[in-house]
Amino acid sequence: MRETARKAHGEPLAAAECLPGLGEKLLSWFEQNKRVLPFRTDPTPYHVWVSEIMLQQTRVSAALPYYERFIRTLPDVPALAACPPEQLNKLWEGLGYYSRVRNMQKAAKVVCEEYGGALPADYEALLALPGIGEYTAGAIGSISFGLRVPAVDGNVLRVFARLYDDEGYITDPKVKQEFTRRVMAHQPPGAPGDYNQALMELGALVCLPGGEPLCGECPLAALCRGRASGRARELPRKAPPKARRVQPVTVFLLRSPEGWLLQRRPAEGLLAGLYQPFALEGQRLESAGEAAAALARLGLEGASLPQPLPAAKHLFSHIEWQMTGWKAELPAQRAPEGCLWADEEALRQQYALPGAFKAYKKRMGI
Ligand code: SF4
Known part of the structure:
Protein backbone atom coordinates (compact mmCIF):
# COMPACT_ATOMS: atom_id res chain seq x y z
CA MET A 1 0.00 0.00 0.00
CA ARG A 2 1.34 3.45 -0.85
CA GLU A 3 2.86 5.50 1.96
CA THR A 4 -0.03 7.82 2.75
CA ALA A 5 -2.66 5.10 2.86
CA ARG A 6 -0.38 2.57 4.58
CA LYS A 7 0.58 4.96 7.37
CA ALA A 8 -3.06 5.88 7.77
CA HIS A 9 -3.86 2.41 9.06
CA GLY A 10 -3.38 0.97 12.50
CA GLU A 11 -2.14 4.07 14.29
CA PRO A 12 -4.52 5.08 17.06
CA LEU A 13 -4.99 8.74 17.79
CA ALA A 14 -3.63 10.38 20.92
CA ALA A 15 -6.40 11.37 23.33
CA ALA A 16 -6.04 15.05 22.38
CA GLU A 17 -6.64 14.16 18.73
CA CYS A 18 -9.88 12.25 19.29
CA LEU A 19 -13.08 13.87 18.09
CA PRO A 20 -15.61 11.53 19.71
CA GLY A 21 -18.58 10.48 17.60
CA LEU A 22 -17.29 12.15 14.41
CA GLY A 23 -17.93 9.15 12.18
CA GLU A 24 -21.46 8.49 13.47
CA LYS A 25 -22.54 12.14 13.32
CA LEU A 26 -21.21 12.45 9.81
CA LEU A 27 -22.87 9.27 8.54
CA SER A 28 -26.22 10.24 9.98
CA TRP A 29 -25.98 13.72 8.38
CA PHE A 30 -24.97 12.16 5.04
CA GLU A 31 -27.91 9.78 5.07
CA GLN A 32 -30.31 12.71 5.35
CA ASN A 33 -28.53 15.29 3.20
CA LYS A 34 -26.67 13.55 0.40
CA ARG A 35 -27.38 14.65 -3.13
CA VAL A 36 -28.92 12.06 -5.41
CA LEU A 37 -26.33 11.60 -8.15
CA PRO A 38 -26.23 8.97 -10.89
CA PHE A 39 -22.87 7.59 -9.84
CA ARG A 40 -24.19 7.26 -6.28
CA THR A 41 -27.40 5.56 -7.33
CA ASP A 42 -25.44 2.98 -9.32
CA PRO A 43 -21.90 3.09 -7.88
CA THR A 44 -20.19 0.52 -10.09
CA PRO A 45 -16.39 0.80 -10.10
CA TYR A 46 -16.52 2.17 -13.66
CA HIS A 47 -19.14 4.80 -12.78
CA VAL A 48 -17.22 5.94 -9.70
CA TRP A 49 -13.98 6.05 -11.68
CA VAL A 50 -15.41 8.17 -14.51
CA SER A 51 -17.17 10.52 -12.09
CA GLU A 52 -14.14 11.01 -9.86
CA ILE A 53 -11.86 11.78 -12.79
CA MET A 54 -14.38 14.28 -14.17
CA LEU A 55 -14.91 15.91 -10.80
CA GLN A 56 -11.20 16.52 -10.24
CA GLN A 57 -11.43 19.92 -11.91
CA THR A 58 -15.16 20.45 -12.36
CA ARG A 59 -18.15 21.15 -10.12
CA VAL A 60 -20.79 18.41 -9.85
CA SER A 61 -23.54 20.46 -11.53
CA ALA A 62 -21.28 21.28 -14.49
CA ALA A 63 -19.94 17.72 -14.79
CA LEU A 64 -23.29 15.90 -14.71
CA PRO A 65 -24.28 16.37 -18.39
CA TYR A 66 -20.78 15.29 -19.45
CA TYR A 67 -20.96 12.27 -17.16
CA GLU A 68 -24.32 11.16 -18.49
CA ARG A 69 -23.27 11.53 -22.13
CA PHE A 70 -19.96 9.75 -21.49
CA ILE A 71 -21.62 6.77 -19.80
CA ARG A 72 -24.33 6.60 -22.48
CA THR A 73 -21.70 6.54 -25.24
CA LEU A 74 -19.11 4.40 -23.45
CA PRO A 75 -21.07 2.25 -20.98
CA ASP A 76 -18.19 0.10 -19.75
CA VAL A 77 -14.42 -0.35 -19.61
CA PRO A 78 -14.13 -2.27 -22.93
CA ALA A 79 -16.09 0.47 -24.74
CA LEU A 80 -13.74 3.11 -23.30
CA ALA A 81 -10.70 1.05 -24.32
CA ALA A 82 -11.94 0.77 -27.92
CA CYS A 83 -13.09 4.40 -28.42
CA PRO A 84 -11.35 6.27 -31.28
CA PRO A 85 -9.18 9.08 -29.80
CA GLU A 86 -10.99 11.91 -31.63
CA GLN A 87 -14.37 10.73 -30.32
CA LEU A 88 -12.90 10.47 -26.84
CA ASN A 89 -11.56 14.02 -26.99
CA LYS A 90 -14.93 15.22 -28.27
CA LEU A 91 -16.73 13.60 -25.30
CA TRP A 92 -14.30 15.43 -23.02
CA GLU A 93 -14.46 18.78 -24.79
CA GLY A 94 -15.30 21.50 -22.27
CA LEU A 95 -13.86 19.63 -19.28
CA GLY A 96 -10.23 20.45 -20.10
CA TYR A 97 -7.11 18.64 -18.89
CA TYR A 98 -7.39 16.10 -21.70
CA SER A 99 -4.54 14.02 -20.32
CA ARG A 100 -7.09 12.74 -17.79
CA VAL A 101 -9.22 11.06 -20.41
CA ARG A 102 -6.19 9.82 -22.34
CA ASN A 103 -4.92 8.18 -19.16
CA MET A 104 -8.36 6.70 -18.55
CA GLN A 105 -8.22 5.04 -21.94
CA LYS A 106 -4.70 3.71 -21.26
CA ALA A 107 -5.94 2.31 -17.96
CA ALA A 108 -9.03 0.81 -19.63
CA LYS A 109 -6.77 -1.06 -22.07
CA VAL A 110 -4.73 -2.45 -19.17
CA VAL A 111 -7.93 -3.47 -17.36
CA CYS A 112 -9.13 -5.30 -20.48
CA GLU A 113 -5.80 -7.07 -20.96
CA GLU A 114 -5.08 -7.95 -17.34
CA TYR A 115 -8.43 -8.07 -15.55
CA GLY A 116 -10.94 -9.17 -18.19
CA GLY A 117 -12.49 -5.69 -18.49
CA ALA A 118 -13.48 -5.24 -14.81
CA LEU A 119 -11.60 -2.88 -12.47
CA PRO A 120 -9.74 -4.86 -9.77
CA ALA A 121 -11.06 -4.86 -6.18
CA ASP A 122 -7.61 -4.10 -4.84
CA TYR A 123 -6.20 -0.73 -3.78
CA GLU A 124 -2.64 -1.42 -4.95
CA ALA A 125 -3.81 -2.77 -8.31
CA LEU A 126 -6.00 0.30 -8.83
CA LEU A 127 -3.09 2.59 -7.94
CA ALA A 128 -0.90 0.88 -10.52
CA LEU A 129 -3.27 1.91 -13.36
CA PRO A 130 -2.41 5.01 -15.45
CA GLY A 131 -4.00 8.21 -14.12
CA ILE A 132 -5.29 6.64 -10.89
CA GLY A 133 -3.74 8.26 -7.83
CA GLU A 134 -4.34 7.69 -4.15
CA TYR A 135 -7.54 9.70 -4.03
CA THR A 136 -9.20 7.99 -7.02
CA ALA A 137 -8.04 4.52 -5.92
CA GLY A 138 -9.43 5.28 -2.48
CA ALA A 139 -12.77 6.48 -3.85
CA ILE A 140 -13.24 3.44 -6.12
CA GLY A 141 -11.91 1.06 -3.46
CA SER A 142 -14.08 2.35 -0.62
CA ILE A 143 -17.28 3.29 -2.48
CA SER A 144 -17.52 0.41 -4.95
CA PHE A 145 -15.65 -2.38 -3.16
CA GLY A 146 -16.09 -1.45 0.53
CA LEU A 147 -12.33 -1.41 1.16
CA ARG A 148 -11.07 0.37 4.30
CA VAL A 149 -8.97 2.96 2.54
CA PRO A 150 -8.93 6.78 2.63
CA ALA A 151 -10.09 9.08 -0.17
CA VAL A 152 -8.65 12.46 0.75
CA ASP A 153 -9.25 15.30 -1.68
CA GLY A 154 -9.16 19.07 -1.22
CA ASN A 155 -12.61 19.06 0.40
CA VAL A 156 -11.53 16.56 3.03
CA LEU A 157 -8.28 18.39 3.74
CA ARG A 158 -10.22 21.61 4.24
CA VAL A 159 -12.69 19.98 6.63
CA PHE A 160 -9.91 18.41 8.70
CA ALA A 161 -7.77 21.56 8.75
CA ARG A 162 -10.77 23.37 10.25
CA LEU A 163 -11.87 20.56 12.56
CA TYR A 164 -8.40 20.46 14.11
CA ASP A 165 -7.67 24.16 13.74
CA ASP A 166 -4.49 23.01 12.06
CA GLU A 167 -2.37 25.59 10.22
CA GLY A 168 -0.15 23.07 8.44
CA TYR A 169 0.22 23.59 4.69
CA ILE A 170 -2.11 21.04 3.11
CA THR A 171 0.16 21.14 0.04
CA ASP A 172 2.90 19.54 2.16
CA PRO A 173 2.89 15.72 1.75
CA LYS A 174 3.73 15.23 5.44
CA VAL A 175 0.74 17.33 6.49
CA LYS A 176 -1.48 15.42 4.09
CA GLN A 177 -0.22 12.17 5.56
CA GLU A 178 -0.99 13.40 9.05
CA PHE A 179 -4.50 14.50 8.07
CA THR A 180 -5.07 11.16 6.34
CA ARG A 181 -4.13 9.34 9.53
CA ARG A 182 -6.78 11.33 11.40
CA VAL A 183 -9.34 10.74 8.66
CA MET A 184 -8.77 7.01 8.87
CA ALA A 185 -8.81 6.91 12.66
CA HIS A 186 -12.41 8.17 12.54
CA GLN A 187 -13.55 5.94 9.66
CA PRO A 188 -16.29 3.55 10.85
CA PRO A 189 -15.16 0.00 9.89
CA GLY A 190 -18.49 -0.94 8.34
CA ALA A 191 -18.99 2.12 6.14
CA PRO A 192 -15.75 3.29 4.50
CA GLY A 193 -17.44 4.38 1.27
CA ASP A 194 -20.23 6.35 2.92
CA TYR A 195 -17.81 7.95 5.37
CA ASN A 196 -15.45 9.05 2.59
CA GLN A 197 -18.32 10.39 0.52
CA ALA A 198 -19.84 12.12 3.56
CA LEU A 199 -16.61 14.02 4.18
CA MET A 200 -16.43 15.13 0.56
CA GLU A 201 -20.11 16.09 0.65
CA LEU A 202 -19.71 18.09 3.85
CA GLY A 203 -16.83 19.96 2.21
CA ALA A 204 -18.90 20.60 -0.92
CA LEU A 205 -22.17 21.65 0.78
CA VAL A 206 -21.38 22.99 4.26
CA CYS A 207 -17.70 23.49 5.04
CA LEU A 208 -17.35 25.62 1.93
CA PRO A 209 -14.14 26.82 0.32
CA GLY A 210 -13.31 30.45 -0.31
CA GLY A 211 -15.74 31.99 2.15
CA GLU A 212 -17.68 31.60 5.34
CA PRO A 213 -18.33 27.93 6.21
CA LEU A 214 -21.96 27.19 7.10
CA CYS A 215 -21.15 26.16 10.66
CA GLY A 216 -24.75 26.62 11.76
CA GLU A 217 -25.73 23.70 9.49
CA CYS A 218 -22.76 21.49 10.31
CA PRO A 219 -23.22 18.17 12.11
CA LEU A 220 -19.65 18.47 13.43
CA ALA A 221 -19.95 21.99 14.81
CA ALA A 222 -19.73 20.89 18.44
CA LEU A 223 -16.44 19.09 17.73
CA CYS A 224 -14.87 21.74 15.54
CA ARG A 225 -11.82 23.48 16.96
CA GLY A 226 -11.50 25.91 14.08
CA ARG A 227 -15.03 27.10 14.73
CA ALA A 228 -14.28 27.44 18.45
CA SER A 229 -11.15 29.50 17.79
CA GLY A 230 -12.89 31.66 15.17
CA ARG A 231 -10.19 30.85 12.60
CA ALA A 232 -12.08 28.35 10.44
CA ARG A 233 -12.46 30.81 7.59
CA GLU A 234 -8.69 31.32 7.36
CA LEU A 235 -8.07 27.59 6.97
CA PRO A 236 -6.74 25.56 5.25
CA ARG A 237 -3.35 27.07 4.50
CA LYS A 238 -1.40 26.31 1.35
CA ALA A 239 2.20 27.00 0.44
CA PRO A 240 2.41 30.04 -1.87
CA PRO A 241 2.14 28.88 -5.50
CA LYS A 242 5.16 29.01 -7.79
CA ALA A 243 5.06 31.74 -10.41
CA ARG A 244 3.86 30.60 -13.85
S1 SF4 B 1 -18.13 23.64 12.10
FE1 SF4 B 1 -17.80 25.00 10.39
S2 SF4 B 1 -15.59 25.02 10.05
FE2 SF4 B 1 -16.05 23.28 11.37
S3 SF4 B 1 -16.24 21.55 9.98
FE3 SF4 B 1 -18.30 22.38 10.30
S4 SF4 B 1 -18.61 23.86 8.64
FE4 SF4 B 1 -16.42 23.40 8.76
Whole structure:
Protein backbone atom coordinates (compact mmCIF):
# COMPACT_ATOMS: atom_id res chain seq x y z
CA MET A 1 0.00 0.00 0.00
CA ARG A 2 1.34 3.45 -0.85
CA GLU A 3 2.86 5.50 1.96
CA THR A 4 -0.03 7.82 2.75
CA ALA A 5 -2.66 5.10 2.86
CA ARG A 6 -0.38 2.57 4.58
CA LYS A 7 0.58 4.96 7.37
CA ALA A 8 -3.06 5.88 7.77
CA HIS A 9 -3.86 2.41 9.06
CA GLY A 10 -3.38 0.97 12.50
CA GLU A 11 -2.14 4.07 14.29
CA PRO A 12 -4.52 5.08 17.06
CA LEU A 13 -4.99 8.74 17.79
CA ALA A 14 -3.63 10.38 20.92
CA ALA A 15 -6.40 11.37 23.33
CA ALA A 16 -6.04 15.05 22.38
CA GLU A 17 -6.64 14.16 18.73
CA CYS A 18 -9.88 12.25 19.29
CA LEU A 19 -13.08 13.87 18.09
CA PRO A 20 -15.61 11.53 19.71
CA GLY A 21 -18.58 10.48 17.60
CA LEU A 22 -17.29 12.15 14.41
CA GLY A 23 -17.93 9.15 12.18
CA GLU A 24 -21.46 8.49 13.47
CA LYS A 25 -22.54 12.14 13.32
CA LEU A 26 -21.21 12.45 9.81
CA LEU A 27 -22.87 9.27 8.54
CA SER A 28 -26.22 10.24 9.98
CA TRP A 29 -25.98 13.72 8.38
CA PHE A 30 -24.97 12.16 5.04
CA GLU A 31 -27.91 9.78 5.07
CA GLN A 32 -30.31 12.71 5.35
CA ASN A 33 -28.53 15.29 3.20
CA LYS A 34 -26.67 13.55 0.40
CA ARG A 35 -27.38 14.65 -3.13
CA VAL A 36 -28.92 12.06 -5.41
CA LEU A 37 -26.33 11.60 -8.15
CA PRO A 38 -26.23 8.97 -10.89
CA PHE A 39 -22.87 7.59 -9.84
CA ARG A 40 -24.19 7.26 -6.28
CA THR A 41 -27.40 5.56 -7.33
CA ASP A 42 -25.44 2.98 -9.32
CA PRO A 43 -21.90 3.09 -7.88
CA THR A 44 -20.19 0.52 -10.09
CA PRO A 45 -16.39 0.80 -10.10
CA TYR A 46 -16.52 2.17 -13.66
CA HIS A 47 -19.14 4.80 -12.78
CA VAL A 48 -17.22 5.94 -9.70
CA TRP A 49 -13.98 6.05 -11.68
CA VAL A 50 -15.41 8.17 -14.51
CA SER A 51 -17.17 10.52 -12.09
CA GLU A 52 -14.14 11.01 -9.86
CA ILE A 53 -11.86 11.78 -12.79
CA MET A 54 -14.38 14.28 -14.17
CA LEU A 55 -14.91 15.91 -10.80
CA GLN A 56 -11.20 16.52 -10.24
CA GLN A 57 -11.43 19.92 -11.91
CA THR A 58 -15.16 20.45 -12.36
CA ARG A 59 -18.15 21.15 -10.12
CA VAL A 60 -20.79 18.41 -9.85
CA SER A 61 -23.54 20.46 -11.53
CA ALA A 62 -21.28 21.28 -14.49
CA ALA A 63 -19.94 17.72 -14.79
CA LEU A 64 -23.29 15.90 -14.71
CA PRO A 65 -24.28 16.37 -18.39
CA TYR A 66 -20.78 15.29 -19.45
CA TYR A 67 -20.96 12.27 -17.16
CA GLU A 68 -24.32 11.16 -18.49
CA ARG A 69 -23.27 11.53 -22.13
CA PHE A 70 -19.96 9.75 -21.49
CA ILE A 71 -21.62 6.77 -19.80
CA ARG A 72 -24.33 6.60 -22.48
CA THR A 73 -21.70 6.54 -25.24
CA LEU A 74 -19.11 4.40 -23.45
CA PRO A 75 -21.07 2.25 -20.98
CA ASP A 76 -18.19 0.10 -19.75
CA VAL A 77 -14.42 -0.35 -19.61
CA PRO A 78 -14.13 -2.27 -22.93
CA ALA A 79 -16.09 0.47 -24.74
CA LEU A 80 -13.74 3.11 -23.30
CA ALA A 81 -10.70 1.05 -24.32
CA ALA A 82 -11.94 0.77 -27.92
CA CYS A 83 -13.09 4.40 -28.42
CA PRO A 84 -11.35 6.27 -31.28
CA PRO A 85 -9.18 9.08 -29.80
CA GLU A 86 -10.99 11.91 -31.63
CA GLN A 87 -14.37 10.73 -30.32
CA LEU A 88 -12.90 10.47 -26.84
CA ASN A 89 -11.56 14.02 -26.99
CA LYS A 90 -14.93 15.22 -28.27
CA LEU A 91 -16.73 13.60 -25.30
CA TRP A 92 -14.30 15.43 -23.02
CA GLU A 93 -14.46 18.78 -24.79
CA GLY A 94 -15.30 21.50 -22.27
CA LEU A 95 -13.86 19.63 -19.28
CA GLY A 96 -10.23 20.45 -20.10
CA TYR A 97 -7.11 18.64 -18.89
CA TYR A 98 -7.39 16.10 -21.70
CA SER A 99 -4.54 14.02 -20.32
CA ARG A 100 -7.09 12.74 -17.79
CA VAL A 101 -9.22 11.06 -20.41
CA ARG A 102 -6.19 9.82 -22.34
CA ASN A 103 -4.92 8.18 -19.16
CA MET A 104 -8.36 6.70 -18.55
CA GLN A 105 -8.22 5.04 -21.94
CA LYS A 106 -4.70 3.71 -21.26
CA ALA A 107 -5.94 2.31 -17.96
CA ALA A 108 -9.03 0.81 -19.63
CA LYS A 109 -6.77 -1.06 -22.07
CA VAL A 110 -4.73 -2.45 -19.17
CA VAL A 111 -7.93 -3.47 -17.36
CA CYS A 112 -9.13 -5.30 -20.48
CA GLU A 113 -5.80 -7.07 -20.96
CA GLU A 114 -5.08 -7.95 -17.34
CA TYR A 115 -8.43 -8.07 -15.55
CA GLY A 116 -10.94 -9.17 -18.19
CA GLY A 117 -12.49 -5.69 -18.49
CA ALA A 118 -13.48 -5.24 -14.81
CA LEU A 119 -11.60 -2.88 -12.47
CA PRO A 120 -9.74 -4.86 -9.77
CA ALA A 121 -11.06 -4.86 -6.18
CA ASP A 122 -7.61 -4.10 -4.84
CA TYR A 123 -6.20 -0.73 -3.78
CA GLU A 124 -2.64 -1.42 -4.95
CA ALA A 125 -3.81 -2.77 -8.31
CA LEU A 126 -6.00 0.30 -8.83
CA LEU A 127 -3.09 2.59 -7.94
CA ALA A 128 -0.90 0.88 -10.52
CA LEU A 129 -3.27 1.91 -13.36
CA PRO A 130 -2.41 5.01 -15.45
CA GLY A 131 -4.00 8.21 -14.12
CA ILE A 132 -5.29 6.64 -10.89
CA GLY A 133 -3.74 8.26 -7.83
CA GLU A 134 -4.34 7.69 -4.15
CA TYR A 135 -7.54 9.70 -4.03
CA THR A 136 -9.20 7.99 -7.02
CA ALA A 137 -8.04 4.52 -5.92
CA GLY A 138 -9.43 5.28 -2.48
CA ALA A 139 -12.77 6.48 -3.85
CA ILE A 140 -13.24 3.44 -6.12
CA GLY A 141 -11.91 1.06 -3.46
CA SER A 142 -14.08 2.35 -0.62
CA ILE A 143 -17.28 3.29 -2.48
CA SER A 144 -17.52 0.41 -4.95
CA PHE A 145 -15.65 -2.38 -3.16
CA GLY A 146 -16.09 -1.45 0.53
CA LEU A 147 -12.33 -1.41 1.16
CA ARG A 148 -11.07 0.37 4.30
CA VAL A 149 -8.97 2.96 2.54
CA PRO A 150 -8.93 6.78 2.63
CA ALA A 151 -10.09 9.08 -0.17
CA VAL A 152 -8.65 12.46 0.75
CA ASP A 153 -9.25 15.30 -1.68
CA GLY A 154 -9.16 19.07 -1.22
CA ASN A 155 -12.61 19.06 0.40
CA VAL A 156 -11.53 16.56 3.03
CA LEU A 157 -8.28 18.39 3.74
CA ARG A 158 -10.22 21.61 4.24
CA VAL A 159 -12.69 19.98 6.63
CA PHE A 160 -9.91 18.41 8.70
CA ALA A 161 -7.77 21.56 8.75
CA ARG A 162 -10.77 23.37 10.25
CA LEU A 163 -11.87 20.56 12.56
CA TYR A 164 -8.40 20.46 14.11
CA ASP A 165 -7.67 24.16 13.74
CA ASP A 166 -4.49 23.01 12.06
CA GLU A 167 -2.37 25.59 10.22
CA GLY A 168 -0.15 23.07 8.44
CA TYR A 169 0.22 23.59 4.69
CA ILE A 170 -2.11 21.04 3.11
CA THR A 171 0.16 21.14 0.04
CA ASP A 172 2.90 19.54 2.16
CA PRO A 173 2.89 15.72 1.75
CA LYS A 174 3.73 15.23 5.44
CA VAL A 175 0.74 17.33 6.49
CA LYS A 176 -1.48 15.42 4.09
CA GLN A 177 -0.22 12.17 5.56
CA GLU A 178 -0.99 13.40 9.05
CA PHE A 179 -4.50 14.50 8.07
CA THR A 180 -5.07 11.16 6.34
CA ARG A 181 -4.13 9.34 9.53
CA ARG A 182 -6.78 11.33 11.40
CA VAL A 183 -9.34 10.74 8.66
CA MET A 184 -8.77 7.01 8.87
CA ALA A 185 -8.81 6.91 12.66
CA HIS A 186 -12.41 8.17 12.54
CA GLN A 187 -13.55 5.94 9.66
CA PRO A 188 -16.29 3.55 10.85
CA PRO A 189 -15.16 0.00 9.89
CA GLY A 190 -18.49 -0.94 8.34
CA ALA A 191 -18.99 2.12 6.14
CA PRO A 192 -15.75 3.29 4.50
CA GLY A 193 -17.44 4.38 1.27
CA ASP A 194 -20.23 6.35 2.92
CA TYR A 195 -17.81 7.95 5.37
CA ASN A 196 -15.45 9.05 2.59
CA GLN A 197 -18.32 10.39 0.52
CA ALA A 198 -19.84 12.12 3.56
CA LEU A 199 -16.61 14.02 4.18
CA MET A 200 -16.43 15.13 0.56
CA GLU A 201 -20.11 16.09 0.65
CA LEU A 202 -19.71 18.09 3.85
CA GLY A 203 -16.83 19.96 2.21
CA ALA A 204 -18.90 20.60 -0.92
CA LEU A 205 -22.17 21.65 0.78
CA VAL A 206 -21.38 22.99 4.26
CA CYS A 207 -17.70 23.49 5.04
CA LEU A 208 -17.35 25.62 1.93
CA PRO A 209 -14.14 26.82 0.32
CA GLY A 210 -13.31 30.45 -0.31
CA GLY A 211 -15.74 31.99 2.15
CA GLU A 212 -17.68 31.60 5.34
CA PRO A 213 -18.33 27.93 6.21
CA LEU A 214 -21.96 27.19 7.10
CA CYS A 215 -21.15 26.16 10.66
CA GLY A 216 -24.75 26.62 11.76
CA GLU A 217 -25.73 23.70 9.49
CA CYS A 218 -22.76 21.49 10.31
CA PRO A 219 -23.22 18.17 12.11
CA LEU A 220 -19.65 18.47 13.43
CA ALA A 221 -19.95 21.99 14.81
CA ALA A 222 -19.73 20.89 18.44
CA LEU A 223 -16.44 19.09 17.73
CA CYS A 224 -14.87 21.74 15.54
CA ARG A 225 -11.82 23.48 16.96
CA GLY A 226 -11.50 25.91 14.08
CA ARG A 227 -15.03 27.10 14.73
CA ALA A 228 -14.28 27.44 18.45
CA SER A 229 -11.15 29.50 17.79
CA GLY A 230 -12.89 31.66 15.17
CA ARG A 231 -10.19 30.85 12.60
CA ALA A 232 -12.08 28.35 10.44
CA ARG A 233 -12.46 30.81 7.59
CA GLU A 234 -8.69 31.32 7.36
CA LEU A 235 -8.07 27.59 6.97
CA PRO A 236 -6.74 25.56 5.25
CA ARG A 237 -3.35 27.07 4.50
CA LYS A 238 -1.40 26.31 1.35
CA ALA A 239 2.20 27.00 0.44
CA PRO A 240 2.41 30.04 -1.87
CA PRO A 241 2.14 28.88 -5.50
CA LYS A 242 5.16 29.01 -7.79
CA ALA A 243 5.06 31.74 -10.41
CA ARG A 244 3.86 30.60 -13.85
CA ARG A 245 6.19 30.78 -16.82
CA VAL A 246 4.86 33.34 -19.31
CA GLN A 247 4.82 32.13 -22.89
CA PRO A 248 3.87 34.33 -25.86
CA VAL A 249 1.67 32.68 -28.52
CA THR A 250 0.35 33.92 -31.86
CA VAL A 251 -2.94 32.36 -32.95
CA PHE A 252 -4.04 32.37 -36.59
CA LEU A 253 -7.65 31.94 -37.64
CA LEU A 254 -7.16 31.02 -41.27
CA ARG A 255 -10.14 30.21 -43.47
CA SER A 256 -10.28 28.83 -46.99
CA PRO A 257 -13.29 27.53 -48.95
CA GLU A 258 -12.58 24.14 -47.30
CA GLY A 259 -12.90 25.45 -43.76
CA TRP A 260 -10.60 26.54 -40.94
CA LEU A 261 -6.98 25.52 -40.70
CA LEU A 262 -6.39 23.21 -37.74
CA GLN A 263 -3.01 22.10 -36.51
CA ARG A 264 -2.37 18.94 -34.52
CA ARG A 265 -0.28 19.43 -31.40
CA PRO A 266 2.68 17.14 -30.65
CA ALA A 267 1.85 13.72 -29.21
CA GLU A 268 3.60 14.55 -25.92
CA GLY A 269 3.45 17.55 -23.61
CA LEU A 270 0.90 20.31 -23.12
CA LEU A 271 -2.51 19.55 -24.73
CA ALA A 272 -0.89 16.54 -26.37
CA GLY A 273 -2.36 15.35 -29.66
CA LEU A 274 -5.25 17.86 -29.72
CA TYR A 275 -6.20 20.00 -32.70
CA GLN A 276 -6.03 23.78 -32.39
CA PRO A 277 -6.19 26.83 -34.65
CA PHE A 278 -2.78 27.27 -36.22
CA ALA A 279 -0.47 28.83 -33.61
CA LEU A 280 3.14 29.85 -33.17
CA GLU A 281 4.36 29.32 -29.63
CA GLY A 282 7.18 31.40 -28.22
CA GLN A 283 6.38 34.48 -30.28
CA ARG A 284 3.83 37.26 -30.38
CA LEU A 285 3.55 38.77 -33.83
CA GLU A 286 2.44 42.35 -33.29
CA SER A 287 2.06 43.65 -36.86
CA ALA A 288 0.12 42.55 -39.94
CA GLY A 289 3.39 42.51 -41.88
CA GLU A 290 4.99 40.05 -39.45
CA ALA A 291 1.84 37.88 -39.54
CA ALA A 292 1.78 37.89 -43.36
CA ALA A 293 5.48 36.95 -43.48
CA ALA A 294 4.85 34.03 -41.11
CA LEU A 295 2.08 32.73 -43.39
CA ALA A 296 4.37 32.99 -46.40
CA ARG A 297 7.08 31.01 -44.56
CA LEU A 298 4.52 28.27 -43.95
CA GLY A 299 3.93 28.06 -47.69
CA LEU A 300 0.37 29.40 -47.45
CA GLU A 301 -0.35 31.38 -50.61
CA GLY A 302 -2.71 34.19 -51.54
CA ALA A 303 -3.69 35.15 -48.00
CA SER A 304 -5.60 38.38 -47.44
CA LEU A 305 -3.86 40.97 -45.26
CA PRO A 306 -4.11 39.53 -41.72
CA GLN A 307 -6.60 41.37 -39.52
CA PRO A 308 -5.84 41.71 -35.80
CA LEU A 309 -7.92 39.86 -33.19
CA PRO A 310 -8.13 40.81 -29.51
CA ALA A 311 -5.34 39.63 -27.23
CA ALA A 312 -6.20 36.82 -24.80
CA LYS A 313 -4.68 35.00 -21.86
CA HIS A 314 -4.94 31.42 -20.63
CA LEU A 315 -3.59 30.02 -17.38
CA PHE A 316 -2.33 26.47 -17.18
CA SER A 317 -1.09 25.15 -13.85
CA HIS A 318 2.53 26.10 -14.61
CA ILE A 319 2.39 28.24 -17.78
CA GLU A 320 0.59 31.43 -18.73
CA TRP A 321 -0.11 31.87 -22.42
CA GLN A 322 -0.27 35.49 -23.56
CA MET A 323 -1.88 35.32 -26.96
CA THR A 324 -2.24 37.65 -29.84
CA GLY A 325 -4.43 36.71 -32.81
CA TRP A 326 -4.69 37.26 -36.56
CA LYS A 327 -7.39 36.33 -39.02
CA ALA A 328 -7.01 35.90 -42.77
CA GLU A 329 -8.84 34.40 -45.76
CA LEU A 330 -7.05 32.12 -48.20
CA PRO A 331 -7.86 30.46 -51.51
CA ALA A 332 -8.23 26.65 -51.57
CA GLN A 333 -4.86 24.92 -51.16
CA ARG A 334 -3.12 22.03 -49.45
CA ALA A 335 -2.80 22.33 -45.71
CA PRO A 336 0.79 22.54 -44.37
CA GLU A 337 2.24 19.40 -42.83
CA GLY A 338 0.56 18.43 -39.55
CA CYS A 339 -2.50 20.55 -40.40
CA LEU A 340 -5.88 20.04 -42.05
CA TRP A 341 -8.87 22.08 -43.17
CA ALA A 342 -12.02 21.46 -41.13
CA ASP A 343 -15.46 22.73 -42.09
CA GLU A 344 -17.91 23.88 -39.43
CA GLU A 345 -19.68 20.51 -39.27
CA ALA A 346 -16.35 18.73 -38.62
CA LEU A 347 -15.44 21.36 -36.02
CA ARG A 348 -18.67 20.73 -34.17
CA GLN A 349 -18.78 16.93 -34.46
CA GLN A 350 -15.23 15.70 -34.79
CA TYR A 351 -12.52 17.90 -33.38
CA ALA A 352 -12.21 19.01 -29.77
CA LEU A 353 -10.39 22.32 -29.58
CA PRO A 354 -8.81 23.08 -26.19
CA GLY A 355 -10.45 25.64 -23.90
CA ALA A 356 -7.19 27.62 -24.00
CA PHE A 357 -8.46 28.98 -27.35
CA LYS A 358 -11.87 29.95 -25.99
CA ALA A 359 -11.46 33.61 -26.95
CA TYR A 360 -10.85 32.62 -30.58
CA LYS A 361 -13.17 29.61 -30.90
CA LYS A 362 -16.30 31.74 -30.88
CA ARG A 363 -14.93 33.62 -33.90
CA MET A 364 -14.84 30.26 -35.71
CA GLY A 365 -18.54 29.73 -35.03
CA ILE A 366 -18.03 27.07 -32.32
S1 SF4 B 1 -18.13 23.64 12.10
FE1 SF4 B 1 -17.80 25.00 10.39
S2 SF4 B 1 -15.59 25.02 10.05
FE2 SF4 B 1 -16.05 23.28 11.37
S3 SF4 B 1 -16.24 21.55 9.98
FE3 SF4 B 1 -18.30 22.38 10.30
S4 SF4 B 1 -18.61 23.86 8.64
FE4 SF4 B 1 -16.42 23.40 8.76
